[in-house]
Amino acid sequence: QKEVEQNSGPLSVPEGAIASLNCTYSDRGSQSFFWYRQYSGKSPELIMSIYSNGDKEDGRFTAQLNKASQYVSLLIRDSQPSDSATYLCAVTDGGATNKLIFGTGTLLAVQP
Amino acid sequence: EADIYQTPRYLVIGTGKKITLECSQTMGHDKMYWYQQDPGMELHLIHYSYGVNSTEKGDLSSESTVSRIRTEHFPLTLESARPSHTSQYLCASSEAAQPQHFGDGTRLSIL
Numbered sequence: 001q002k003e004v005e006q007n008s009g010p011l012s013v014p015e016g017a018i019a020s021l022n023c024t025y026s027d028r029g030s031q032s033f034f035w036y037r038q039y040s041g042k043s044p045e046l047i048m049s050i051y052s053n054g055d056k057e058d059g060r061f062t063a064q065l066n067k068a069s070q071y072v073s074l075l076i077r078d079s080q081p082s083d084s085a086t087y088l089c090a091v092t093d094g095g096a097t098n099k100l101i102f103g104t105g106t107l108l109a110v111q112p
Numbered sequence: 113e114a115d116i117y118q119t120p121r122y123l124v125i126g127t128g129k130k131i132t133l134e135c136s137q138t139m140g141h142d143k144m145y146w147y148q149q150d151p152g153m154e155l156h157l158i159h160y161s162y163g164v165n166s167t168e169k170g171d172l173s174s175e176s177t178v179s180r181i182r183t184e185h186f187p188l189t190l191e192s193a194r195p196s197h198t199s200q201y202l203c204a205s206s207e208a209a210q211p212q213h214f215g216d217g218t219r220l221s222i223l
Binding site for chain 1: 143145151154155157160202206208209211212213214215216217
């Protein structure tokens with residue numbers, strides 16, 4: 001059973017701090033990795049994609065991928081109350097299907 | 113920005129009714145997906161399609177059925193709705209190895 005694991009949280013950080021969200025996956029054949037943000041009652045929204053080892057930065061967001069450790073993370077700098085949401089880690093399966101395997105999500109709460 | 117549309121946004125209906133949830137995308141994506149998600153819970157893939165006339169069941173068993181007669185359209189049907197079908201249904205699409213983009217979802221409530 002291919003799995004994606006995340007700490008369910010809630011992860012509580014003060015406004016302006018760095019939030020660090022972690023994700024591990026079991027399928028070594030996975031090639032594409034995504035972070036989605038989901039506000040309560042809304043659909044998931046893609047915020048970061050990463051395909052190769054290392055860091056990828058986009059504004060206040062940095063995704064980090066380590067395929068050897070099967071680990072992907074998301075850092076949110078200068079956290080804002082509007083960042084409070086559930087963050088879903090998603091990984092493509094190792095086949096050609098492009099099916100995404102989603103983690104259960106980490107609930108982030110940014111305290112003003 | 114992805115253009116994927118789901119209708120209706122909300123549906124409250126009685127037990128035993130036939131329901132069709134619509135999903136359309138204007139990007140010409142080959143791949144489309146249906147997910148089911150209960151409040152505060154994880155996403156579950158229930159159906160997917162890699163192109164016209166191609167449909168597969170997902171990881172979560174569902175009594176719903178889907179069809180893919182046109183590239184842009186991927187409707188989901190429940191022949192006889194039951195209270196256990198109450199949930200949020202999310203449609204997504206993607207191209208090749210690109211990320212999936214989601215519609216706004218349909219929140220279904222069966223009385």
